[in-house]
Amino acid sequence: MSTTALKDRSQERQKQMIAEHFSRLARSGETGEKSVYTFVPGNLTELVRNFDLLPVLPEINALQSGMRGKSREYIGLAEKLGHSEDVCTYVKCDVGMMKSGNVGPTGERLPSPDLLLLSYTGCFTFMKWFELLRQEYKCPTVMLHVPYQADGQVTASMRKYIVDQLVKKVIPSLERASGKKFDIDKLREQMRASAQAEDDLVWVLKSARNKPSPIDAYFGGVYYIGPIFSAFRGTHDAVLYYKELREEVQERVELGLGPVTPEGPMEKEKFRVVVEGPPNWTSFREFWKMFADEGAVVVASTYTKVGGTYDYGFRHDPDHPLESLADYCLGCYTNLNLPTRVDVLCDYMREYSADGLLVHSVKSCNSFSAGQLVMLGEVERRTGKPVGFLESDLVDPRYFSAANIKNRLESYFQMVAQKRDAASSHSAEAAR
């Protein structure tokens, strides 16, 4: 089975990339390598790596803890330390992990940060989160303030505002943390690599326009965005990973195959849906299986754009490196205003020939959840397609009620099927 072998190749590479990265972090005490903690939306990975600094992404660690069944314990510990039940569970999971010895997803210890780089893209909690970390680690902190796209567009002054901060604040902080000088030529090289990987990622995501879709653009999608949204954008490894992934998906398209789910390859694609909102991580496989059992494939998702909306054409630009970093930060999904998000969802419904929209609302994340019901109603009105609403959380297992979610999903897909049947019997009658 060549497909399996090919599938394994990109997966294996990603696994290896992550393992090496965390092992470097674990050995940094001996090797003297320095680390920077930063967030996914609006991340400046190329810039961090320009100084040979190693990025650590607390959100990713939190979601990994959720997937590994550790988050309950970590959240419990954070609550014991005084964080209320209403605090974002990524934060509590991270605080709990930090207080439990800062052992990362690979079982190796994470180094304390040499710098906290806060890319502020509208999530107020990020700011509070790093306040907590700063208090704990007593390390330098630098904040990049990214203006919200309130009017749905990026202006020259917004771009300049960010570039100024990069030049005056962020780059000097990175120089101080690393003891190295900023190298713009290296950055241009990194950007070239970024753009190449971005091209391939977009190709992979757009492959879901095929019927059947060769990928699941949500549950599978979160694996595909792993390298580019975390520590690897702009690296040679990332370029290779996306090239391989593209080849594998290309082969699935040629063979007319559907996505591979936790239960094996999907036999028949019965429903194509767009999903808005992050996944649940503590019951990730169970959640995915609920879709797969119904023959439902997610053909487009907004969560896979939290680290950048590349499918709308943005690429890192070697000719304008700092400006394109600014545009990148401005364009991450949660920095878009509600009308733009509605436009994106409606575009996806059309572009990917979706049967409907499902919103997964997580109680932790207001950046995502605020306004979702209004968006839902608007997408329903504009597209005339059935919409559905699910509720749980990111990494707090107490908020994932499997029976309730399964019930809603089954009801939703039966509703879609019923509407489809009714529409086809009406058109059959009309033809008669």
Place this chain on the structure above:
Amino acid sequence: MKYTVGIDLGSTTTKAVVLDDESKILGRGITNSRSNYKVACDVALGEALNSARFGLIDAELERAGVDAARRTLWLEDFDRHFREQQYRLSLRRLGETLGRHAREEADARIVVPLIDDVISAMTAETRELFSAGANRKSDFFRDLAGSRYLPIAEGFSEQRGARFDRVAGLFDKAILEVENATSDDEMFSKLARAALVEASGATRELREAVERAADIELEQACCVGTGYGRATLPFPKEWIRSEILCHGLGAHAMFPDTRTVLDIGGQDTKAIQVDDEGIVTSFQMNDRCAAGCGRYLGYIADEMNLGLHELGPMACKSKRNVKINSTCTVFAGAELRERLSLGEKREDILAGLHRAIILRAMSLLARSGGVKSEFTFTGGVARNPAAVEALRKLIFENYGEMKLNISTESIFTGALGAALFAHREARKMQAQKVPA
């Protein structure tokens, strides 16, 4: 005769609706058996088939030229006698089962005869319990028998020096087995004949109609399951439907101009929008927390030592608006006691609680796309007059004048929808068998 059935396995009760070939309702059955879904299903279906046979008797009488008024009168009387026979049969089973458990008790010497005497005393009350115009607390054997067993057994235990907690415990053990006994065609004939013997006023026409109806063979063509327990049913996946779809279709069947449906069941609340064919266009449900659903009222009733059906009428007597914010079932008891200690009246607090439930439902309705006329309220809570009153008021305040439908059979809405889906499935299977 072929029939199709829909079964709604709810969290509190299981309901079954049986339809004939023309998708007309033949019978309905309900049980509060919760020990296992398969049994609950069989019990509810047995009840629905019994009730279907009443429908068949009615049809036989009509054929024999008996007018509607007499038919109603005769059938009501016969139904009462039939239920009495059912009760007697269950009581005999209860006595046997209790006896079996009692013999294993340490003080069996005292307990076994005591149980016999309790059952005898209960049997002696049966005639009165089912006399014309008598007011029974519930239609479920567990409730009816429990409400008599416990006080009688307590009295006897005290007199004879038996431990009442043990004697009460025996009931809890035995009742599970008894309420899970299912009915079949033969049982119907037996009970019906016994009922006819007791019904002194039964006419020749009725006797003949009962005989003929009992002889009709009922053959199941298709069964669709819905409700919380649906996944555990031994049905193929195509015969299992979400309760959202079933409530939508059921409400449409009851009130064809329905556009918005609110269902408040035992542990969930659903706001559903349907089109002119009963097809669901959107829906919203409560999240993982079942605050403010039917069980909340059940809990309040227990806290107040009232029957569930007594809550609504008491709340309707309220003259003062007490604002209750929490619909958390766990906090309900504390909130209730606090209000009582502040000197609030029970009816005013209850009215506040009902309003709080409906306010939660209003938010789901808004999420699902608002309320459009006609608006149909279904589920167990639709039987509660205070909930209905609060809903009517809030709907008017928020959406203006609206036609509000509530069927006396609203608790069967989901099962009816499921039965209609079963009917369609049966049609499809038939069409596949006989090529046009």
